[in-house]
Amino acid sequence: MSHLTEAQTEDQQLLDKLRPSRIILPVLIGLGVVGFMFWRSYQPGDLAPLADAKPLWLLVMLVVLVARDAGYVYRIRYLTQKVLSWRAALDVIMLWEFSSCVLPSAVGGTAVAPVLLHKEGIPLGKSVAYIMATAMLDNLYYVLAVPLVVLIGGDALYPHEALQGGLVATLRVGFILSYVFVTVYALLMMYAIFINPKAVKRLLVRLFSVRGIRRFRGKAYKMGNEMVLASAELRGNGLAYWLRASLSTAFVWTARYLVIGCLIAAFIDVTWPEFWLIFGRNLTYKVILLIAITPGGAGIAEGAFPTFFGKFIGTPTMTNFMVLLYRVVTYYLYLVLGAVFLPRWVARIFGKRKVEEVMQS
Numbered sequence: 392m393s394h395l396t397e398a399q400t401e402d403q404q405l406l407d408k409l410r411p412s413r414i415i416l417p418v419l420i421g422l423g424v425v426g427f428m429f430w431r432s433y434q435p436g437d438l439a440p441l442a443d444a445k446p447l448w449l450l451v452m453l454v455v456l457v458a459r460d461a462g463y464v465y466r467i468r469y470l471t472q473k474v475l476s477w478r479a480a481l482d483v484i485m486l487w488e489f490s491s492c493v494l495p496s497a498v499g500g501t502a503v504a505p506v507l508l509h510k511e512g513i514p515l516g517k518s519v520a521y522i523m524a525t526a527m528l529d530n531l532y533y534v535l536a537v538p539l540v541v542l543i544g545g546d547a548l549y550p551h552e553a554l555q556g557g558l559v560a561t562l563r564v565g566f567i568l569s570y571v572f573v574t575v576y577a578l579l580m581m582y583a584i585f586i587n588p589k590a591v592k593r594l595l596v597r598l599f600s601v602r603g604i605r606r607f608r609g610k611a612y613k614m615g616n617e618m619v620l621a622s623a624e625l626r627g628n629g630l631a632y633w634l635r636a637s638l639s640t641a642f643v644w645t646a647r648y649l650v651i652g653c654l655i656a657a658f659i660d661v662t663w664p665e666f667w668l669i670f671g672r673n674l675t676y677k678v679i680l681l682i683a684i685t686p687g688g689a690g691i692a693e694g695a696f697p698t699f700f701g702k703f704i705g706t707p708t709m710t711n712f713m714v715l716l717y718r719v720v721t722y723y724l725y726l727v728l729g730a731v732f733l734p735r736w737v738a739r740i741f742g743k744r745k746v747e748e749v750m751q752s
Contacts, residue, residue, distance in 0.1 A: 401506060401509075402510075402741070404506075405503065405506045405507075405510070406737070406745075406749050408490060408493075408494060408502070408503055409486060409489065409490060409493075409503070409729075409733060410749060411730050411733065411749075413493035413494075413686065414726050414729075414730065417493060417685065417686040417687050417722075417726070418723070418726065420685055420686075420690040421690055421692075421693055421718060421722070421723075423690070424689075424690040424694055425711060425714055425715050425718070428693070428694075428697070428711045429708070431707075432706075432707035432708050432710075432711055433708050434706065434708055437707075437708030438708060438709060438712060440659060440709055441658060441712070443658070445656070445657050445658070448653055448654075448656045448657035449657045451653050452650060452654055452657060452720070455646045455649050455650055455653055456646075456650065456720060456721075458642070459643050459647055459650075460484065460488075462642045462643035462646060463484045463487075463643050464477070464480045464481050464484050465480075465639055466525070466639035466643065467480050467484060467521070469632075469635050469636065469639070470521050470524055470525065470636055471508065471513060471521055472632075474512070475508075475511055475513075479511050481732075482511075482732055482735070482736045482739075483504070483507045483508065483511065485725075485728050485729060485732040486503070486507055486732060486733065486736060487503065487507060488500065488725040488728070488729065489726065489728065489729025490502075490503040490504075490729075491687060491725075492686065492687040492722055492725050492726050492729065493686050493687065493729075494686055494687070495683070495684050495685060495686055501522060501526060504518075504522045504525075505518040505519045505522045506518070508521060508522070510740050516620045517624050519617045519621060520620060520621035520623075520624035520625055521624075523580065523584070523617065523618070523621045524584070524621070524625055524636065526580070527577060527581060527584065528636055528637060529640060529644065530576055530577035531577050531581075531637075531640075532640050532644045533570075533573050533644075533677075534570075534573060534574045534577050536644070536648075536674060537570050537674055540671035543667055543668070543671055544667070544668050544671035544672070547671075548566075548668075548671050548672055548674070549562055549566075550562075550672070550698050550699050550701075550702070552701075552702045553697070553698040553699075553702065554698060562675065562678070565678050565682075566675050566678050569678050569681060580618070583618040583619075583621070583622060584618070584621055584622050584625055584626065585622070585626060588615075588618045588619040588621070589619060591618055592612075592615025592616065592619055593615070595611040595614060596608060596611055596612050598611065599611035599612075648670050648673040648674070649670060650717070650721060651669055651673060651700060651717060652666045652667075652669040652670055654716060654717055654720070655669060655700065655703055655713060658704075658709070658713070659703065659704055659709075661703060665703055668703075669700065669703055672699050672700065675699065676695065676696075676699045676700075679691060680692055680695075687722060689722075692718065692722070693714050693718060696710070696713070696714045697710045697711070697714065733749070733750075734746045734749070734750055737749050
């Protein structure tokens with residue numbers, strides 16, 4: 392009986408996190424910030440470059456967006472060893488993206504993803520293992536990409552033109568610290584999954600036994616257990632499995648970071664060195680989004696965009712238009728898609744009677 396109640400509670404928590412009414416707050420925050428930025432900067436004639444839009448770059452941007460999502464669908468289907476059908480994989484990715492948009496960036500869709508897989512018939516232990524594998528691969532991409540973009544962009548990765556020296560120094564420290572943290576976390580996960588999960592579990596519990604952070608010891612213990620389970624599930628997979636997972640991860644994140652460059656190039660003449668610098672600046676921009684406390688980084692993503700990319704665009708009004716367009720294709724689009732996919736998925740998993748209840752909550 393208690394097992395049944397636990398399952399019902401899990402279902403309710405999942406549906407609560409995905410309820411459509413969560414869309415309202417981030418939309419109000421995001422559009423409010425963009426509206427204020429337009430009001431403050433608008434000058435007649437500033438939007439003239441829109442008349443010279445380059446259809447080819449707009450097409451490239453759409454191809455990149457579709458390829459990114461197709462890459463995510465491919466990766467989750469193959470990571471779960473094809474237990475998910477293509478349709479189930481598409482549903483999972485769309486709801487994962489939706490939850491990333493309506494939950495704070497620090498939480499993201501990773502909290503929801505294992506339960507989504509579990510509802511698709513994958514045991515919870517395996518579901519957690521697969522999501523841990525995606526987190527490890529995502530972090531490793533960042534660990535490998537940062538030295539490359541630092542090599543290409545150097546000090547130009549930081550927006551000196553928009554920030555005073557002290558703020559640039561703060562951003563640089565934040566960037567380095569986040570890089571060190573992500574690197575340590577990724578290596579720890581690799582060691583736990585492939586070599587010695589029990590040692591990592593002991594280390595986590597010991598670390599979180601220190602006074603001041605002791606209240607997180609329960610979570611550390613739980614994470615240690617999940618790493619032991621993940622290791623048992625994943626360690627036996629061959630080289631082909633990890634190669635496929637790694638290449639699809641590199642593909643989706645590269646596509647993700649290319650979107651802004653394609654968008655700017657569609658309206659403004661951008662040289663190739665500038666295009667790759669925009670790609671590199673995406674990685675420093677990401678640091679701001681990592682610490683965002685609003686759902687999907689709403690308001691913070693919009694507010695920080697001109698600082699990082701304004702110099703490539705020109706006038707503040709044109710920059711603000713780019714902010715709006717960028718958020719439409721990478722954020723608001725997924726709120727709409729989530730609202731479309733959610734009732735279909737709820738009907739398939741929980742039955743049609745549940746759909747009305749969820750959509751009205």
